[in-house]
Amino acid sequence: MSAAPNRDRQAERREATRREIIDAAWGIARRDGLAAVTLREVAAMIGMRSPSLYSHFDSKNAIYDAMFGQAWTLYLAEMRERPLPAAPREAVLAIAEHFFAFSLADVPRYQLLNQHAIPGFTPSEAAYAPSVEVVGLLQDTLRGLGVTDGADVDLFLALCGGLLDRQLANEPGGDRWVGQLPRVIDMFADEVGLPGPSLRRSR
Amino acid sequence: MSAAPNRDRQAERREATRREIIDAAWGIARRDGLAAVTLREVAAMIGMRSPSLYSHFDSKNAIYDAMFGQAWTLYLAEMRERPLPAAPREAVLAIAEHFFAFSLADVPRYQLLNQHAIPGFTPSEAAYAPSVEVVGLLQDTLRGLGVTDGADVDLFLALCGGLLDRQLANEPGGDRWVGQLPRVIDMFADEVGLPGPSLRRSR
């Protein structure tokens, strides 16, 4: 019931080209910002002309869409394979630290995933799916640690995003805000009643 | 030592035209978003042609710059004339509620003032000045309430921004995040040691 070998090779080649396009777009975004991504330059980076991209993506936004889905899928995979400390308070901090590290490692990626950085772009349902899964996994994980209220999950995301956004907006590259993460996680853990010693004093 | 009356009238007229241009730009931004502001449409809204705008502003970014300065100046004025409750905890909540109301009343304005929403735009020092004054006034006010550490001011801004950003990004028009403001201010007040009863139970 499998397709002919020739078909497999073609599909593989197509997928490889799609990935080349997406990688080139990420490269431009990291170098010059998300808005600087143009079809001409994406094509040029992989030795193509811009119209050829339309053999692989229906539009420019379809490229952003693929980037969005790919990045959330990567984050989901990292979440799944990442071991967590047994102590609830330490575990919540580890989740937040992972999110911070992922975000700070690639700011344009953070802007695409978490801010509305591209005017005309709204992710498709398919690309949105892994981000929904991330939130679901986060909810399950937090529930396992004792955080059962959905509003508490919202609060956790707001606290993390608040530190990250201020850091990136006011002092990119510094740690004036993100350095307060243990303190904020302590506040959160106290608020929702997680046991364990203070994260700040025990370090 | 004053200028001739004719000069005053001319200066007034010039200032009025500048304000017309800025108001038209705000109108477009509120209707279609910040990025939708074009010189052609700004000019059309006040019965002009786009090249005429260059008699009043050096560039499109100079218009954004004036909008930025104007909005922060307005917020600064509102802060100054707004009375605060005597109880520290209530006062901090009132400051945050004012910030939320101002932000939610005009989302594109919030994006211009607090997010990096315009790719090529960086505010000039002159336009930035009132925003620095706002932070200074906030620091002074919080100090008067017992919040003396600069890191605590950073924390306050991160907490407020975190709720606002998540609300606007995920559920504009709702109150799933901003409704948690009293809770978050309670957390902040507890953390920095402000006296007074819980804001949630006393309401």
Add this chain to the structure above:
DNA sequence: GTCTATATTCTGATAGAC
């Protein structure tokens, strides 16, 4: 699938008459 060539549209900005 990739190419050349081009359509279409829009942008901010400038030149120069009045």
Add this chain to the structure above:
DNA sequence: GTCTATCAGAATATAGAC
């Protein structure tokens, strides 16, 4: 100060040959 006319350039996207 405002206008007409235009520049110079960018962008996404399409048509059709190969």
